Amino acid sequence: MLALFGKTGQYFEILETPPDEVNIGDFLEISEVQLNRSLILQVVDVAYLSIPGELEEIMRLAKAQEIIVENEGHNTSIEQFGDEIISSKILKCKVRGALLNGHFYRSTLWVPSRYKTTVKKISTNEIKSVMGNENKIPFSIGELLSEPGGNVVVDLTKLDGSLNIILGRKGAGKSMLAKTLVKALVNNGAKCFVIDINNEYSVSHSSRNFVSLVPGKNLKFSFHSISKPVFISILQNLFNLPQSSIMEISRIWDRLKESGHLSFKSLKKEIAFAQINDYIRDALIRRLELLESSGIITDDLPEKTFIDEFRSSEGRCVSLMLRGQSSIFRKLIIQLSMNQLLESLESGSLEPIFLFAEEAHLYQDMSFWEDLVTRMRHLGLSLFFITNEPESLSKFIYRQSDSIFIFNYINDNDIAFLSKVTDLDSDSLTAFISNLPERCCLATGKITNNIPLLVKTEPLNDFKGGFTRLFFKKEYLKF
Ligand SMILES: Nc1ncnc2c1ncn2[C@@H]1O[C@H](COP(=O)(O)OP(=O)(O)O)[C@@H](O)[C@H]1O
Numbered sequence: 234m235l236a237l238f239g240k241t242g243q244y245f246e247i248l249e250t251p252p253d254e255v256n257i258g259d260f261l262e263i264s265e266v267q268l269n270r271s272l273i274l275q276v277v278d279v280a281y282l283s284i285p286g287e288l289e290e291i292m293r294l295a296k297a298q299e300i301i302v303e304n305e306g307h308n309t310s311i312e313q314f315g316d317e318i319i320s321s322k323i324l325k326c327k328v329r330g331a332l333l334n335g336h337f338y339r340s341t342l343w344v345p346s347r348y349k350t351t352v353k354k355i356s357t358n359e360i361k362s363v364m365g366n367e368n369k370i371p372f373s374i375g376e377l378l379s380e381p382g383g384n385v386v387v388d389l390t391k392l393d394g395s396l397n398i399i400l401g402r403k404g405a406g407k408s409m410l411a412k413t414l415v416k417a418l419v420n421n422g423a424k425c426f427v428i429d430i431n432n433e434y435s436v437s438h439s440s441r442n443f444v445s446l447v448p449g450k451n452l453k454f455s456f457h458s459i460s461k462p463v464f465i466s467i468l469q470n471l472f473n474l475p476q477s478s479i480m481e482i483s484r485i486w487d488r489l490k491e492s493g494h495l496s497f498k499s500l501k502k503e504i505a506f507a508q509i510n511d512y513i514r515d516a517l518i519r520r521l522e523l524l525e526s527s528g529i530i531t532d533d534l535p536e537k538t539f540i541d542e543f544r545s546s547e548g549r550c551v552s553l554m555l556r557g558q559s560s561i562f563r564k565l566i567i568q569l570s571m572n573q574l575l576e577s578l579e580s581g582s583l584e585p586i587f588l589f590a591e592e593a594h595l596y597q598d599m600s601f602w603e604d605l606v607t608r609m610r611h612l613g614l615s616l617f618f619i620t621n622e623p624e625s626l627s628k629f630i631y632r633q634s635d636s637i638f639i640f641n642y643i644n645d646n647d648i649a650f651l652s653k654v655t656d657l658d659s660d661s662l663t664a665f666i667s668n669l670p671e672r673c674c675l676a677t678g679k680i681t682n683n684i685p686l687l688v689k690t691e692p693l694n695d696f697k698g699g700f701t702r703l704f705f706k707k708e709y710l711k712f
C-alpha cells in the first residue's frame with residue numbers, strides 16, 4: 234500500500250507498506266480523483282520507516298513472538314502489524330510533472346492533500362502516453378531497469394540536429410550503446426561518421442552500409458584538395474615547424490602555385506634545391522618525408538574521396554579506423570577529414586551527418602568542438618560525444634547538450650561534477666548513477682522527454698571489435 238506521508242523541501246515522502254515493491258527510478262501517481270488532477274513523481278531514494286518509539290515497537294514485537302511460540306505458533310494480527318511496520322519504507326520522490334484535467338504540465342504549484350488522495354505505481358509507458366508524445370521513428374534503446382521486458386522506445390528523430398553525450402567508466406558499455414544508435418540511424422537511411430579510435434565500429438558481416446577507412450590504405454587525401462592555410466597549420470601545430478621555416482615554405486608554395494606546378498612532390502623537390510638556410514631546409518624536408526611516409530597525403534587523385542563514401546541513397550556509417558596511429562597522425566587524419574566534412578556540409582553538397590566522437594579531447598581541443606557546437610544546426614551536424622572522463626568536456630558543451638546517457642559512476646568527484654553540469658538535480662543524479670547495475674544507464678533530456686529513465690542497454694553482435702581482451706580466461710574469473 235502506498236500513501237502520501239509528507240513533504241520536505243522539494244521531496245514528497247510516500248509511505249510504502251508491504252506488499253508493494255517500488256524501486257529507485259520508478260514512477261508514482263498521486264491522484265485527487267474528484268478534482269481530476271494528479272502529480273507524477275519519481276522515486277529518487279528509499280529509506281526505512283523511522284517512527285518515534287521504534288525501538289519500543291521492535292521490543293514489543295520480540296515479545297509478541299515469544300507469546301506466539303508459547304501459543305504454539307498461531308499467527309496473530311499483532312505480529313502481522315509489527316512485520317508491516319518493520320518492512321515499511323519511506324520513498325523520497327521528486328515531482329516530474331502534473332496532470333490537470335487531462336493535460337500534462339511540467340511543473341505545478343499544487344500540493345495534494347494527504348486526506349483525499351490515492352497513490353499508485355505507474356509504468357513508464359503510462360507516463361509516456363500521459364505526456365502524449367508520439368514517436369515519429371520509434372526505436373528501442375534497451376529495457377527498462379524496473380520493468381523487465383518493457384522496452385524503452387524513443388523517437389530516433391530526436392537525435393537529429395542534437396548534441397548528445399554518453400558517459401561512463403571504461404568498460405561500462407558506452408561504445409555498445411553508441412553502436413546501437415549508429416545501427417538504428419543507418420537502418421533508417423542516416424549517414425554516420427565515427428571517429429573510431431579502437432577500430433570497433435566495423436561490422437562482422439560484409440555490408441555496403443558500413444565502410445571502414447584505414448588511413449594510408451583506403452583513406453588518402455589528395456594534396457590538391459588541401460589549402461595552403463590548412464597545410465601550413467598542420468606543419469606548424471602538429472609537426473612543430475618553427476616560424477622561420479613557415480615563411481620559407483609559404484614562399485615556395487606561392488611560387489609553385491603561380492607557375493602551375495604545385496604538387497607534394499614538387500614542393501619537396503623545390504625545398505631540397507632552394508637557396509635557404511640548411512637548418513630550415515632539413516627541418517622542412519624531415520617533416521615532409523614523415524608526411525609522405527604515412528601515405529595519408531598523396532599527389533594522386535583517389536578514385537573515391539572521403540566525402541564520396543557518404544554519397545549513397547541508403548544509410549551509411551563511415552568509420553575512421555585509428556587504432557595504432559600515433560597521436561600526431563591521428564590528429565592529422567581527423568583534422569583533414571573534419572575539414573573536408575565541414576566544407577561539404579557548409580556548401581550543402583553533403584546531407585546532414587551524425588558524428589560520433591569517442592574521447593574527443595584526445596585529438597582536437599575543446600575550442601574546436603565548442604565552435605562546432607555553435608555551428609552544428611546551421612551545418613546539419615548532429616553530435617555524439619562518448620567519453621570515460623566527464624571533465625574532459627567543457628561546461629559549454631554540457632550546457633548545450635540535448636540528451637545525455639550516463640552509466641554507473643561511483644567516484645564522488647565525478648558525480649559532483651556531473652550534478653553541476655547536467656540539468657538533473659544533484660540528489661536524483663547521485664541516487665540514480667551510484668546505484669546503477671552493470672550495462673545500465675540513466676537516459677535523460679530530449680530523447681526521453683526530460684523524464685530520467687533507467688535503461689538496461691542491449692548487446693549487439695553485429696560489430697567486430699570492442700570486446701575486452703583479457704589474459705586470464707573466463708573460467709578463472711568466475712571465482
Ligand atoms: N548491454 C550489454 N550486454 C552485454 N554485454 C555488453 C553490453 N554492453 C557492453 N557489453 C560488453 O562489455 C564490454 C565493454 O563494452 P564497451 O561498450 O566497449 O564499453 P566502453 O565503451 O564503455 O568502454 C564489451 O566486451 C561489450 O561487448
Ligand SMILES: [Mg+2]
Pocket residue numbers: 407408409
Ligand atoms: Mg568504448
